[in-house]
Amino acid sequence: MCTAMSFTVANHHYFGRNLDLEISYGQQVVITPRNKPFNFHEVDDLNQHYALIGVAAVMNDYPLYFDAANEHGLAMGGLNYPDNAFYADSKAGYKNVASFELIPWVLGQCATVDEAKKLLTNVNVTNRQFSPNLPASPLHWLIADQTSAIVVESDRDGVHVYDDPVGVLTNNPSFPKQLFNLNNYRTLSANTLANTFSDQVNLTDYSRGLGTRNLPGGMDAESRFVRATFNKYNANWPEHDEIANITQLFHVMHSVEQQSGLDQVATNPAKFEYTIYTVGYDLDKGSLYYTTYTNNQINCVDMNKVDLASQQLTSYPFINQQAINHVN
């Protein structure tokens, strides 16, 4: 499972993502500069494109991005969408893009969500495998810029591009159901509420936080969708203090983190899914902040510190070592 969301705080724009999994694909923070060609199987290659920063597994010098942002502040993340994702064979008259090509194809050439929407018309997400031992993963995608967000789902009945008014995505069920499910929580509140139960029953406000009493706490995707959305909209944002904003972003992302041991993997009962990494992209500056499960320290990689006109990928292994500040 995974959670992704976009944040707008005054004039600052961020995109957060948790990767919840039980294994590693050897992912790193990877910067793709503008002149490193993206070769696609069926749509036109991008020999020059916008520069990307994100988390990717690099295979044969090809960055298989899990999530990324480009130099214009468009961000995109692929999240698990098992049983529902359906990728078709190539179809004549469509833009045939393999699922693993979608992130570089969109972020390489779109600066905004509106441009992405246009590019995605008539797209067919194909079932092509990257390599014989890397079958296509069942994913859906959140795409966000500084002002709006969309979700892309490729179902049995075709590709859907939905407006995402809350800028949040988790996993199953499909996005329209997740969004509708928020209605069930419309009485949640961060405030101290009056007794609406009955004026004939004396109920006391014995604890702070009773308005959030029914906020779902589960690891499951529906619970995380509600919790992430509620926390995103109710968190206090310092607005003009960037470090404080990044810190708050990590608090919200970690409120839907999976602690190791709480989410057993059905196909491998000895394994538990957990939040391997959390990333927060600053969409205005092109920097990527991250924590890992074993390292709570916030680390930052800035895309503008490498030569974005070059042709070579730059990769930074995750720093997984916990850094304890010993004060005596």
Ligand SMILES: C[C@H](CCC(=O)NCCS(=O)(=O)O)[C@H]1CC[C@H]2[C@@H]3CC[C@@H]4C[C@H](O)CC[C@]4(C)[C@H]3C[C@H](O)[C@]12C
């Ligand atoms: C599994 C992850 C989602 C996290 C999640 O939700 N985990 C729940 C597991 S569970 O459902 O609960 O058991 C997703 C998110 C992004 C994916 C990579 C995207 C690039 C590339 C695409 C290729 O085509 C196949 C290999 C490839 C490296 C992908 C591997 C894997 O699929 C990644 C890591």
